[in-house]
Amino acid sequence: AALPTFPQLEVRQSVASVNASLGNVTIFATGGTIAGSAGSGVQTTGYTAGAVAIQTLIDAVPELLNISNINGIQVANVDSGNINATVLLELNRQITAELAKNTSTGAVITHGTDTLEETAFFLDLTIESKKPVVVVGAMRPSTATSADGPLNLYQAVTLAVTPEAESRGTMVTLNDRIDSAFYVVKNNANSLDTFKAIEQGHLGFFLDSIPQFYYSAATPAGKPFFDLAPLNLTSLPHVDVLYGHQDSNPELIRAAAESGAEAIVFAGTGAGGWTTKGRQVAQAVYNETGIPMVFSTRTMNGFVSPQSNDWAISSGNLDPQKARILLQCALAVGYNTTEIADIFDALQVS
Numbered sequence: 082a083a084l085p086t087f088p089q090l091e092v093r094q095s096v097a098s099v100n101a102s103l104g105n106v107t108i109f110a111t112g113g114t115i116a117g118s119a120g121s122g123v124q125t126t127g128y129t130a131g132a133v134a135i136q137t138l139i140d141a142v143p144e145l146l147n148i149s150n151i152n153g154i155q156v157a158n159v160d161s162g163n164i165n166a167t168v169l170l171e172l173n174r175q176i177t178a179e180l181a182k183n184t185s186t187g188a189v190i191t192h193g194t195d196t197l198e199e200t201a202f203f204l205d206l207t208i209e210s211k212k213p214v215v216v217v218g219a220m221r222p223s224t225a226t227s228a229d230g231p232l233n234l235y236q237a238v239t240l241a242v243t244p245e246a247e248s249r250g251t252m253v254t255l256n257d258r259i260d261s262a263f264y265v266v267k268n269n270a271n272s273l274d275t276f277k278a279i280e281q282g283h284l285g286f287f288l289d290s291i292p293q294f295y296y297s298a299a300t301p302a303g304k305p306f307f308d309l310a311p312l313n314l315t316s317l318p319h320v321d322v323l324y325g326h327q328d329s330n331p332e333l334i335r336a337a338a339e340s341g342a343e344a345i346v347f348a349g350t351g352a353g354g355w356t357t358k359g360r361q362v363a364q365a366v367y368n369e370t371g372i373p374m375v376f377s378t379r380t381m382n383g384f385v386s387p388q389s390n391d392w393a394i395s396s397g398n399l400d401p402q403k404a405r406i407l408l409q410c411a412l413a414v415g416y417n418t419t420e421i422a423d424i425f426d427a428l429q430v431s
């Protein structure tokens with residue numbers, strides 16, 4: 082099925098006269114609460130996300146121009162629940178092109194927090210540059226009495242011009258923390274301190290807005306790279322996530338396949354658990370279609386070990402939404418089910 086097209090607002094704004102002694106960071110704005118607007122300073126729910134333009138976000142933090150030359154590109158301006166494959170592919174193309182320039186130091190993406198981990202993980206899998214790529218959001222709208230967005234944005238740009246931030250893959254920063262996009266998950270629907278990589282830990286933190294790293298640069302074991310930018314894709318493959326629970330309806334598995342899913346992710350109970358009947362239907366659908374069937378966990382944290390049969394793939398450390406993004410990328414570059422199983426196997430911690 083064709084993905085809905087997305088309004089593209091690619092406005093490049095030069096907001097700084099160039100200071101040759103500073104680096105050059107491009108901010109790609111996509112909306113979210115960091116660009117949200119509420120009716121009063123104390124309203125922190127029920128506001129409009131993606132209401133404020135990139136120029137306003139930058140103007141709110143004049144100190145940015147002390148640490149970097151800044152360009153802003155408005156790629157979209159939506160609640161992150163509406164970010165889709167069109168926006169992901171556009172970000173991949175624009176960031177890849179931007180970081181290839183000698184003049185570019187790093188990239189910052191402003192984004193709603195609800196699906197931030199999906200976009201950040203996608204960029205981590207599809208951008209090869211060692212230059213910092215930093216995804217940043219906020220939990221309070223820009224109009225809040227103590228909005229968190231401006232300092233988060235300042236710290237994101239600081240991170241993007243920090244040499245020690247290179248070669249760490251895509252990073253996520255919010256509330257003084259620095260996280261790996263590969264591992265980070267939103268853990269709380271409301272609190273400022275919502276992004277965590279519980280098992281793997283934060284990469285570092287900001288002390289007086291200066292990045293401090295716990296570890297030297299390293300990448301997660303088995304992390305694949307998918308070279309999407311040259312493919313000029315206009316959509317990503319259809320992959321569905323099914324949620325596991327007592328008495329889950331096994332026919333939803335067949336329905337997903339019949340509606341065009343090229344892979345199915347099971348957000349299983351515990352370590353990839355699913356009902357016996359559901360597994361039988363999943364195996365039957367696999368025998369008919371050969372599409373990847375990936376078992377993850379609805380608990381969001383924890384490890385799904387290799388399955389005891391040859392048709393089911395386990396997600397290892399990847400939660401369902403990240404397993405879905407990985408499958409979309411792998412299918413987009415043409416990997417078959419066996420090769421995809423190998424990619425997931427390589428992610429298993431040994």
Ligand SMILES: NC(=O)C[C@H](N)C(=O)O
Pocket residue numbers: 112113114115130131159160161162192193194195196218219220221
């Ligand atoms: N804090 C946020 O950014 C939440 C918002 N609903 C979004 O994801 O766009």
